[in-house]
Amino acid sequence: MSFSIKKQGEICVVDVEGQLIVGNRQELKQKVLDELEKGEKKFLIDFSQTGYIDSSGLGVLVSLSKKIREQGGELRLANLNDDLKTLFELTKLDTLFQIADTRERALESF
C-alpha cells in the first residue's frame, strides 16, 4: 500500500495503491494536508489501483474535502471500480464528491 503525489499542471494528482483503511488513512491525510499548506488548491485522487476502502478511509476523504474547500480549493475523485462505487452509493457519498470515470475527465473538470 502506498500513496504518491505528482503535479500535473496546477493539479496535485494522488494515486492510492492498495487499500485505504484504518491502518494507513493518516498517511494519505497528512500528505494532502502538507500540499494544501504549501498553497496547492486543486487535488485529484485516483483510485484506479485501489482495492477497497473502509469507513475510516471514507472519513478521511470527507475530512480532506472539507479542509480543501475551506481553503478555497477543489477535490475530484476518479477511477472508482464498481465495488468502490457501491461503497460511495451505499453511504451517499457519491452525492458529496465530484467523481469522474477517468483521470482525464477529472483533470478536464477543474
Add this chain to the structure above:
Amino acid sequence: MTADRESGEHRRATHPHVAFDRLIPSDVREIEPIVEEVTRECRELALSARQCALNVPVALTEALSNAILRGNRGIRDKHVRVRAVVSDSALVLEVADEGAGFDLDACTVDPTRPESLEREDGRGLFLMRALMDRVERYEADERNVVRLTLHRS
C-alpha cells in the same frame, strides 16, 4: 464456468467447517494481512468475486477495527480472535475482543442523512450491516463477539 470457479467448487464445504482461526494483538497493522488471508480463503471456497472484493474485506475490516480500537482500546496486549466458518450456504465470520460489548442497534447510525453526510465517523457499523446478510453481537467466554453472516450469492 471458469477454471477458477471449477477448482473452487472442489473446495466447497459440504459441512460447516472452520476455514480460519487466528488470535491477533490489538494493532491496526494486523488488519490488512488478516483480511487478505480470509479473502484468499473465500476465493478458494468459491464465494463470488464481488463478495471477495467488497463484502468480506470491508465488513471484516470494520469488525476488526472496532474490536481493536473500541473493544480492546488499542491495548496491544489484549487480543482479538478471528474465526471463519464456511458451509455450502454461507460464510460466518466471528470477531471476538476483550471489551465490555455494545448495543448494536443503539450504536448504528444512518450516515446517509443530510446532517450526517459530512461526518468523518459513524459509517462502520452501517457498512457492516449493509454488506452482510446478518450482523449479531453476543457475549461468550467473557468476550464480546460480533458475528457476520454472508450467504453465497
